[in-house]
Amino acid sequence: MSNTLDGKVVLVTGASSGIGQATALALSKAGARVAVGARRADRLKSLAQDAPGEILVLELDVTDRESVQDAVTAAVEHFGALDALVNNAGVMLSGPILNADTAEWTRMIDTNLLGSMYTAHAALPHLLESRGAVVQISSTAGRTAPAGGGVYAATKFGITAFSEALRQKVTAQGVRVIVIEPGMVATELATHITDPAMQALAKSYADSMRTLQSPDIADAVLYALTQPEHVAVNEILIRPTDQTR
Numbered sequence: 001m002s003n004t005l006d007g008k009v010v011l012v013t014g015a016s017s018g019i020g021q022a023t024a025l026a027l028s029k030a031g032a033r034v035a036v037g038a039r040r041a042d043r044l045k046s047l048a049q050d051a052p053g054e055i056l057v058l059e060l061d062v063t064d065r066e067s068v069q070d071a072v073t074a075a076v077e078h079f080g081a082l083d084a085l086v087n088n089a090g091v092m093l094s095g096p097i098l099n100a101d102t103a104e105w106t107r108m109i110d111t112n113l114l115g116s117m118y119t120a121h122a123a124l125p126h127l128l129e130s131r132g133a134v135v136q137i138s139s140t141a142g143r144t145a146p147a148g149g150g151v152y153a154a155t156k157f158g159i160t161a162f163s164e165a166l167r168q169k170v171t172a173q174g175v176r177v178i179v180i181e182p183g184m185v186a187t188e189l190a191t192h193i194t195d196p197a198m199q200a201l202a203k204s205y206a207d208s209m210r211t212l213q214s215p216d217i218a219d220a221v222l223y224a225l226t227q228p229e230h231v232a233v234n235e236i237l238i239r240p241t242d243q244t245r
């Protein structure tokens with residue numbers, strides 16, 4: 001992938017809100033042709049109306065292997081290639097380990113870890129063909145596990161492990177693997193937490209600082225994707241200035 005996004009084809013998962021939505025918009029403004037995937041297709045359709053460039057709306061559930069394969073196939077059939085994948089879809093259902101509803105653990109692992117692996121797996125043959133790039137949205141929780149977020153952190157540590165193995169495998173073939181680790185970003189991510197105490201904690205933590213905004217992360221994605229071909233930005237850790245841990 002060359003250092004201009006003009007005409008490039010990028011698939012963004014989890015583009016119906018937050019970081020994915022901002023990234024899809026920024027890519028479109030930079031001239032990319034963007035395939036956007038998520039379960040809430042209505043929100044993807046309004047994104048397509050707001051974006052300046054061509055957007056392909058794909059109803060996608062990353063926990064469903066067939067849905068992932070269909071979305072990648074549809075993007076490649078529509079645009080004729082795939083130059084980059086932004087593997088962003090995720091859920092954060094934080095809570096204590098003791099007495100946890102383990103169905104939430106399954107959902108996080110299925111979405112954040114297996115879902116992003118399925119998507120990378122489905123996209124990889126096309127990225128090898130285009131000498132493209134994979135952007136893996138991890139988290140500061142992929143570096144330090146907080147007490148209330150053990151399983152979420154496990155999925156993000158897992159993304160880092162998978163990404164490094166993938167990098168070693170494909171970098172010599174010109175495919176760049178980029179892990180982005182945001183700190184606190186103001187999105188709807190924490191609103192899905194079901195544990196009331198954890199929900200309140202997440203809110204007061206966010207209120208205690210000037211958080212990052214989704215376009216801040218979109219900028220990091222664009223930075224990594226527009227480097228010259230011989231430059232692989234493998235990792236970007238980006239926190240709010242006010243975030244101390």
Ligand code: NDP
Pocket residue numbers: 013014015016017018019020037038039040041060061062063088089090091092111112115137138139140181182183184185186187188189190
């Ligand atoms: P949002 O909740 O705003 O966005 C999450 C996105 O993931 C939505 O578009 C949602 O779409 C999508 N998604 C969830 N489940 C699925 C699924 N099964 N299939 C397809 N898409 C799915 O939160 P953020 O923008 O904050 O989160 C984006 C990524 O950034 C996540 O991986 C998150 O872990 C990571 N991150 C966020 C941080 C933050 O502070 N906000 C910090 C560090 C990392 P839909 O519901 O329509 O399917």
